[in-house]
Amino acid sequence: MNADAATLQGRGISLSFGGIKVLKGLDVEFRPGEITGLIGPNGAGKTSLFNCLTGAYRPQGGTITYAGEPLGGLSPAARAGKGIVRSFQTVALCPDLSVLENVMIGLSRKFHAGWLDAFLPLPRGRRERNAMREAALAALADLGLADAAALMPGQLPPGMQRLVEIVRAIVGRPSVLLLDEPAAGLNNAETRDLTRALRNLATPDLVMVVVEHDMDLVMSICDRIYVLNFGEFVACGTPAAVRNDPEVVRIYLGSDDD
Numbered sequence: 001m002n003a004d005a006a007t008l009q010g011r012g013i014s015l016s017f018g019g020i021k022v023l024k025g026l027d028v029e030f031r032p033g034e035i036t037g038l039i040g041p042n043g044a045g046k047t048s049l050f051n052c053l054t055g056a057y058r059p060q061g062g063t064i065t066y067a068g069e070p071l072g073g074l075s076p077a078a079r080a081g082k083g084i085v086r087s088f089q090t091v092a093l094c095p096d097l098s099v100l101e102n103v104m105i106g107l108s109r110k111f112h113a114g115w116l117d118a119f120l121p122l123p124r125g126r127r128e129r130n131a132m133r134e135a136a137l138a139a140l141a142d143l144g145l146a147d148a149a150a151l152m153p154g155q156l157p158p159g160m161q162r163l164v165e166i167v168r169a170i171v172g173r174p175s176v177l178l179l180d181e182p183a184a185g186l187n188n189a190e191t192r193d194l195t196r197a198l199r200n201l202a203t204p205d206l207v208m209v210v211v212e213h214d215m216d217l218v219m220s221i222c223d224r225i226y227v228l229n230f231g232e233f234v235a236c237g238t239p240a241a242v243r244n245d246p247e248v249v250r251i252y253l254g255s256d257d258d
C-alpha cells in the first residue's frame with residue numbers, strides 16, 4: 001500500500017458546543033507505519049478529536065479524509081467498516097460474554113453468513129464461526145492472553161481487561177487504530193506489558209494514534225507527538241523535540257508567570 005495514500009488527515013477541524021470552541025481549526029496527519037501520540041492537559045480536546053475522526057461528533061468546520069477519501073458523510077458504523085476502530089477511556093467489554101466471545105465481536109464486520117446461519121448449523125456458518133474462533137484465539141495468544149480465553153471479563157484484573165479490549169480492536173486488522181488512554185488504571189507491571197504489546201502491534205500499513213497521560217509510555221512508543229491545549233496544537237514532533245519544547249514544558253510544568 002502507498003504510505004501517503006493510507007494517511008488519516010484532518011484539515012481545519014473545528015468543533016463547538018453551545019458557542020464554546022473545543023477544537024479550533026486543527027490540521028493533523030496520522031501516517032501509516034507510525035505510532036502518533038496525542039497529548040495535552042485535561043479538557044484540551046483529545047477525546048473530542050477522536051470523536052470527530054470516528055464520526056461520533058460532526059465538526060462544524062473542516063474536512064477529514066482517509067486514504068484521500070472524505071469521511072464527512074459517513075456514519076461511525078460506515079467508518080468502522082473502513083477499518084477505523086477505537087478503544088474507550090473506560091473498559092467496555094460485555095460482562096456476560098467470555099473473553100473469547102468479546103474478541104470475536106471485533107471480527108463481526110468480516111462475518112458474512114446470514115441470520116439463518118445463526119440458528120441452523122449450516123456448513124458456511126459453522127466454517128465462519130470456526131475461523132473467527134481461531135483468529136480470536138490467535139490474537140489473544142499474540143498478546144499473551146491465550147489462558148484467559150474461556151474466562152469472563154470480571155475474572156480478570158483491570159490491566160488484562162484493557163488488553164482484551166485492545167485485542168478486540170485489532171483482531172479485525174483495522175487500518176486505523178485510535179486508543180483512548182489505554183494505560184488508564186493500570187499498575188506499573190501492566191503498563192510495561194501494554195507498552196510492549198503496543199510496540200508489537202505497529203505494522204507498515206497501520207495508522208495508530210494513542211491518547212495518553214502516561215508520559216513514559218507516550219515517549220517510549222511514539223514516532224511523533226501532537227500536543228493539544230485549549231483546542232489548538234501547540235507542538236508537533238518527535239518525542240525528544242516535544243519534550244524539550246518550551247511551550248510544552250510550560251503547559252505541563254507551569255511557569256512562574258502562570
Ligand SMILES: Nc1ncnc2c1ncn2[C@@H]1O[C@H](COP(=O)(O)OP(=O)(O)OP(=O)(O)O)[C@@H](O)[C@H]1O
Nearest residue numbers: 017022040041042043044045046047048049089213
Ligand atoms: N458532548 C459534549 N458536550 C459539551 N461539551 C463537551 C462535549 N464533549 C466534550 N466537551 C467539552 O470539550 C472540551 C474538551 O473535552 P475532551 O474530553 O475532548 O478533552 P480531553 O483532552 O480528552 O480531556 P481528558 O484528558 O480529561 O480526557 C471540554 O471542555 C469538554 O467539557
